[in-house]
Amino acid sequence: MSRAIASGRWGLVLLSAIFVCYAAFAAKHFVMPAANAAKTYPAHDEHANEGVTVGLDPYDMADKANIFSIHYSEVGFMPIFVVVTNDSNQPIALTDVEPELITHDHSKISRASEDDLYRRIAREPSGPSANPLPWPKKVKGSVSEKDREEIENAQFAAKAVEPHSTQSGFMFFDVAGISTPLAGATFYLTGVKDAKGNELMYFEVPLEKYLSAPTH
Numbered sequence: 001m002s003r004a005i006a007s008g009r010w011g012l013v014l015l016s017a018i019f020v021c022y023a024a025f026a027a028k029h030f031v032m033p034a035a036n037a038a039k040t041y042p043a044h045d046e047h048a049n050e051g052v053t054v055g056l057d058p059y060d061m062a063d064k065a066n067i068f069s070i071h072y073s074e075v076g077f078m079p080i081f082v083v084v085t086n087d088s089n090q091p092i093a094l095t096d097v098e099p100e101l102i103t104h105d106h107s108k109i110s111r112a113s114e115d116d117l118y119r120r121i122a123r124e125p126s127g128p129s130a131n132p133l134p135w136p137k138k139v140k141g142s143v144s145e146k147d148r149e150e151i152e153n154a155q156f157a158a159k160a161v162e163p164h165s166t167q168s169g170f171m172f173f174d175v176a177g178i179s180t181p182l183a184g185a186t187f188y189l190t191g192v193k194d195a196k197g198n199e200l201m202y203f204e205v206p207l208e209k210y211l212s213a214p215t216h
Contacts, residue, residue, distance in 0.1 A: 030068060030150040035168035038085035042213035043187075045203045051088030052161075054189055054203040057081040058182055058210055059170075068154070070147055075120045076176025077112060079154070080187070083168040086161040090195040094167070095159050097191040101173045104184025112172040117151050118143050120174075182207040 038055030039046050046053040059065050059079040065072065072079050082099070086092050101109040122142040156169030175181035189203040 029146075030153055032153065032169065033067065033081060035081075035083045035166050037166060038083040041083060041210075043205050043207055043210035045205045047201060047203070050194070050200050051086065052092060052192065052200060052203075053085045053087070054205060055083040055085070056187055056205050056207070056210065057083070058207065060182060069150055070121060072172065076174055077117065077120065077172045078175045078181055079170045079172055081168060082156050082171050082189075083166060084158070084161050084192075085166040086163060088194075089163050091163060092161050092195070092200070093159070093193040093197075094161065094191075096193065097189055099171055100188045100190075101175075101181075102186045102188065103175075103178060103181060107178075109173045109175065112174050114151055114155065116174065117172060118148070121147060121151075182211055184208065 038044050038053035041055035041057050043057070044053055044055035057080070059067075059081060060073075065079070068079070078101075080101075084092075084094065099111045103109065154170040156167075156171050158167035158169065161167045173181075185207045187203075187205040187207060189205075190199075192200045192203070194200060
């Protein structure tokens, strides 16, 4: 076999390997974790009389956070998997819910919006702007399409929970500068309404229930 032919074959093998690796990387997309009944999570608040339970599963550990391509902890956000189970015979509405994380020092942190995430993740230009005019910056300008899709697909977006069913998704909280954001923290969810439009009692979930659980 000539040296040129051998070299050509090795080149094809190398190109094939590179293509396979690239395809595997490109094919990796965010997949929402399957949700169990809310009461099965260590951190939960069950309203037995109303038949509704809210459960939480913070993605604070690296092995769990590997489902994301974005390293949220590096930009100061805590992803929390929120699960709402409706065991009643009537639907509940989530259109007016207001989630809030209260830290151990009583700081109140509202749920981060998609734009909040885009702003933090976006890479600012390294040099001075070529345009001296103070035009508004495009929030999503330097966020990749893949990152935008992940952020959009990960959000808790349910507007209602049908009877005997569960809805879930991630809520993100800005915990930048807080070394142990879950210790002593409590999650509150208000604005859940029954089929008649009456607001249910607020849900209160201490995160210590998650931290003290035997396994996460």
